[in-house]
Amino acid sequence: MIELHGYGPLLVDGAWLTLRVALASVALGLVFGLVGATAKLSNFILLRGAATAYTAIVRGLPELLLLLIVFYGGSLLVQNIWHGLGGESYVEIKPFIAGTFTLAFVFGAYATEVFRGAILAVPKGQVEAAYAVGMGRLQMFRRVMLPQMWRFALPGLGNLWLVLLKDTSLISVVNLNELMYNTRAAAGKTHEPFKFFLAAAVIYLLFTIVSMVVLQYSERRARRGVRMG
Amino acid sequence: MTESVTDQVPDGGNALAVEDLHKSFGPLEVLKGVSATAGEGDVLSIIGASGSGKSTMLRCVNLLETPSAGRIWVGGELIRMKNKGRKGLVPESARQVDRIRSTIGMVFQSFNLWTHMTVMQNLTEAPLHVLKLPKAEAYERAEALLERVGLTDKREHYPAHLSGGQQQRAAIARALAMEPQLMLFDEPTSALDPELVGEVLKVIRDIAEEGRTMIIVTHEMAFAREVSSKAIFLHDGRVEEEGPPSQVFGAPRSERCRQFLAAGEF
Numbered sequence: 001m002i003e004l005h006g007y008g009p010l011l012v013d014g015a016w017l018t019l020r021v022a023l024a025s026v027a028l029g030l031v032f033g034l035v036g037a038t039a040k041l042s043n044f045i046l047l048r049g050a051a052t053a054y055t056a057i058v059r060g061l062p063e064l065l066l067l068l069i070v071f072y073g074g075s076l077l078v079q080n081i082w083h084g085l086g087g088e089s090y091v092e093i094k095p096f097i098a099g100t101f102t103l104a105f106v107f108g109a110y111a112t113e114v115f116r117g118a119i120l121a122v123p124k125g126q127v128e129a130a131y132a133v134g135m136g137r138l139q140m141f142r143r144v145m146l147p148q149m150w151r152f153a154l155p156g157l158g159n160l161w162l163v164l165l166k167d168t169s170l171i172s173v174v175n176l177n178e179l180m181y182n183t184r185a186a187a188g189k190t191h192e193p194f195k196f197f198l199a200a201a202v203i204y205l206l207f208t209i210v211s212m213v214v215l216q217y218s219e220r221r222a223r224r225g226v227r228m229g
Numbered sequence: 230m231t232e233s234v235t236d237q238v239p240d241g242g243n244a245l246a247v248e249d250l251h252k253s254f255g256p257l258e259v260l261k262g263v264s265a266t267a268g269e270g271d272v273l274s275i276i277g278a279s280g281s282g283k284s285t286m287l288r289c290v291n292l293l294e295t296p297s298a299g300r301i302w303v304g305g306e307l308i309r310m311k312n313k314g315r316k317g318l319v320p321e322s323a324r325q326v327d328r329i330r331s332t333i334g335m336v337f338q339s340f341n342l343w344t345h346m347t348v349m350q351n352l353t354e355a356p357l358h359v360l361k362l363p364k365a366e367a368y369e370r371a372e373a374l375l376e377r378v379g380l381t382d383k384r385e386h387y388p389a390h391l392s393g394g395q396q397q398r399a400a401i402a403r404a405l406a407m408e409p410q411l412m413l414f415d416e417p418t419s420a421l422d423p424e425l426v427g428e429v430l431k432v433i434r435d436i437a438e439e440g441r442t443m444i445i446v447t448h449e450m451a452f453a454r455e456v457s458s459k460a461i462f463l464h465d466g467r468v469e470e471e472g473p474p475s476q477v478f479g480a481p482r483s484e485r486c487r488q489f490l491a492a493g494e495f
Contacts, residue, residue, distance in 0.1 A: 123341075125337060125339055125340075125341035126341060126343060126344065128293055128337070128341060129335075129337065129341035129342070129343065130343075131293065131330065132291055132293065132330060132333070132335035132337075133330065133331060133335075133354075133355035133359055133403075133404075133407060134327045134328065134329075134330040134331025134332075134355065134359045134407075135327070135355070135358070135359060136323065136324075136327050137323075139358065139359075143354065143358060144343055144345075147345045148343075148344065148345050224345060224387065225344050225345050225346070225347075225387030225388065225389055226344065226387075226389060
């Protein structure tokens with residue numbers, strides 16, 4: 001076993017926070033993506049325009065820049081509201097919230113395109129059969145569209161999840177003590193950067209491997225009823 | 230002739246009536262004013278060349294296509310639609326449309342069984358989630374129907390693992406599981422290999438014989454003549470010939486209908 005000079009628990013704590021940020025971001029990001037895709041495919045030009053602006057802006061900006069804008073901009077906004085309400089003292093939004101929101105926002109923009117493609121890939125007849133038995137739009141979406149679009153969406157979403165998992169390290173910039181932040185702290189204290197960065201790499205890879213297993217299982221499940229070859 | 234403003238169902242249309250139905254896709258006018266009626270227990274077959282508008286007419290009945298103009302009654306109830314100018318007609322109440330659709334069974338040319346569900350799930354989906362039947366009842370219905378269409382041993386199979394004929398029989402059972410007032414068949418055998426057509430026609434004939442109201446769009450002339458109580462020949466978006474099958478198939482008054490039947494190019 002490698003000697004971590006008692007910094008092992010710090011890395012584990014960081015890893016746990018990384019996982020929590022990633023899971024919170026993906027949950028919120030999937031909602032953004034579904035809403036974005038629905039808006040992009042809507043008949044209302046205003047909704048389509050808003051969704052297009054969303055994906056264009058988010059995909060056009062570096063994640064780090066977006067994070068800083070959300071963190072400082074968000075803090076400024078909260079502070080102005082706070083002062084407007086008569087409050088004093090300096091307030092700042094929590095790095096966890098700014099980070100989760102930013103990553104979800106980014107994930108959602110890319111997922112919008114993945115979901116849009118997936119919705120279009122579901123054969124029209126499947127939807128018509130749902131309407132023909134008297135399902136409403138929401139029920140059709142939940143009972144027929146959603147289970148079928150996963151088949152087409154999962155490979156793309158899997159990619160986005162892996163990117164998201166690694167992008168959590170950006171949040172260390174605004175002092176969230178996730179894996180990357182704690183690793184740097186440990187590396188600095190012990191003057192053994194190589195060892196600790198390697199340890200962090202192992203943990204990130206472990207997350208990736210587990211993700212890939214889960215994704216493979218989900219893809220197989222989503223493909224049920226589809227004949228291969 | 231003045232346009233009627235009452236909601237009174239046209240004579241003989243207590244199961245289904247369409248009045249002066251128009252439908253355009255962009256600049257293409259597919260239906261140019263079609264009227265038709267079916268009484269309870271009627272089997273109405275709609276024949277005509279490809280592009281004559283027969284599938285479009287059928288799909289207007291359960292509003293899978295919204296007509297550009299015209300009126301539709303199902304089971305004596307007028308489907309309320311308002312005119313949105315350039316967009317044509319739009320249903321006034323989505324709830325009314327959903328409710329009426331749940332009383333109409335639709336069988337598609339390409340089956341459209343839900344591919345992520347087993348045959349059993351396909352048959353119980355709408356009874357459970359649209360009609361909100363108790364589980365036991367929905368499954369009982371499904372079992373009985375599967376037996377009737379000869380698919381009991383396929384209940385746990387996914388549609389992709391069935392032949393076309395089996396898929397279509399399952400799709401018919403799915404429609405019947407809603408105990409619909411009216412069954413619509415949109416070229417139910419056109420996507421099938423010739424040797425599988427017979428098993429599907431047999432099931433449809435069986436349903437016709439129990440007195441269910443049905444509208445069938447088909448190219449199977451001999452079958453249509455045999456099962457229908459009424460037939461319509463559509464040509465270029467208009468009703469060119471209508472009457473009892475003996476007339477439409479045997480002694481049509483319209484020259485075009487005669488040519489269509491003689492050509493045999495369905």
